[in-house]
Amino acid sequence: MLHSPVLLEESIDFLITNPSGKYIDATFGRGGHSRKILESISKDGELLALDKDIEAIRFAEENFKENNFSIQHAGFEDIDSINTAKEADGILFDFGLCSTHYDNPSRGFSFNEAGPLDMRIDIRQPKKLEDFLQTSDAEELANIIYRYGDEKESRKISHAIIDSYKDGKISNTIDLAEVIKKSKTRFPKKIHPATKTFQALRIYLNNEINNLRIGLKKSKDLIKTGGRIVCISFHSLEDRSVKQSFAPKKISYPKEIPLNNEVIKEFKVVAKKIKPSASELQRNKRSRSAIMRVFEKI
Ligand SMILES: C[S@@+](CC[C@H](N)C(=O)[O-])C[C@H]1O[C@@H](n2cnc3c(N)ncnc32)[C@H](O)[C@@H]1O
Numbered sequence: 001m002l003h004s005p006v007l008l009e010e011s012i013d014f015l016i017t018n019p020s021g022k023y024i025d026a027t028f029g030r031g032g033h034s035r036k037i038l039e040s041i042s043k044d045g046e047l048l049a050l051d052k053d054i055e056a057i058r059f060a061e062e063n064f065k066e067n068n069f070s071i072q073h074a075g076f077e078d079i080d081s082i083n084t085a086k087e088a089d090g091i092l093f094d095f096g097l098c099s100t101h102y103d104n105p106s107r108g109f110s111f112n113e114a115g116p117l118d119m120r121i122d123i124r125q126p127k128k129l130e131d132f133l134q135t136s137d138a139e140e141l142a143n144i145i146y147r148y149g150d151e152k153e154s155r156k157i158s159h160a161i162i163d164s165y166k167d168g169k170i171s172n173t174i175d176l177a178e179v180i181k182k183s184k185t186r187f188p189k190k191i192h193p194a195t196k197t198f199q200a201l202r203i204y205l206n207n208e209i210n211n212l213r214i215g216l217k218k219s220k221d222l223i224k225t226g227g228r229i230v231c232i233s234f235h236s237l238e239d240r241s242v243k244q245s246f247a248p249k250k251i252s253y254p255k256e257i258p259l260n261n262e263v264i265k266e267f268k269v270v271a272k273k274i275k276p277s278a279s280e281l282q283r284n285k286r287s288r289s290a291i292m293r294v295f296e297k298i
Pocket of ligand 1: 003004005006026027028029030031032033034050051052053056074075076077094095096097098121211
């Protein structure tokens with residue numbers, strides 16, 4: 001199944017302020033948002049897309065032939081190293097993974113079909129999930145599962161994973177999901193018992209929260225005054241990091257300096273906590289946790 005873009009109309013309506021401007025889709029995926037951007041800008045407008053996943057780049061090369069479109073195999077945390085990314089009118093971030101990642105078991109993200117212990121978004125990255133499991137211990141793993149998965153049973157799960165892995169009982173993603181399931185005593189109603197742990201491992205392994213913060217920090221510098229940054233998050237950790245990235249800067253002076261503390265506001269909030277409509281939620285189950293925020297450079 002091809003990926004269904006989330007909050008498509010809403011995000012592009014906020015993003016495009018000038019049809020002949022320069023836009024960046026920092027998370028191309030399968031190009032759902034990029035397609036809509038290209039339909040909304042004129043021939044003088046420009047779209048640069050990025051993705052860390054080589055499969056997304058191949059998809060773009062086959063399906064996006066427009067002269068005003070280009071794509072780079074790069075992480076948005078390195079957006080400042082791309083010459084054409086400067087002075088953009090709008091940058092879109094649609095964080096996380098595409099449905100296509102889960103649908104392809106060979107990438108190691110799926111707990112429904114057996115795949116290797118991989119979970120890398122960028123296959124140029126040397127460290128796979130397997131490498132991590134070889135060197136990790138129960139304490140480190142529990143902290144990761146708790147922090148990035150908000151999983152209350154993180155300790156039980158981490159001990160079960162480390163013990164079973166050492167005993168040679170985890171060699172693919174189904175084995176891993178089964179170990180997680182068996183170690184849990186409380187079962188969520190609507191999701192697979194391994195969902196939170198898989199999410200945590202993926203976020204940790206791909207350094208997702210750190211990259212999000214770096215990508216937003218650099219984008220804030222690259223965007224034009226009046227330009228907008230649109231962020232679509234899928235869990236509270238992402239959304240919190242987005243909010244913090246745009247919080248006004250506070251400068252406080254020591255008592256002996258006769259100056260009032262200052263608040264420096266570089267961005268104004270254009271929209272916050274936008275959620276998918278009822279009809280989108282019905283059409284696309286994956287959209288249920290999406291939250292969009294939009295910021296404009298002052
Ligand atoms: C939710 S999908 C985007 C879907 C896209 N908006 C669409 O409509 O098809 C997120 C994409 O971001 C990519 N990605 C994840 N981390 C990244 C990073 N640090 N830099 C660039 N791309 C990243 C993933 O490979 C994935 O293709």
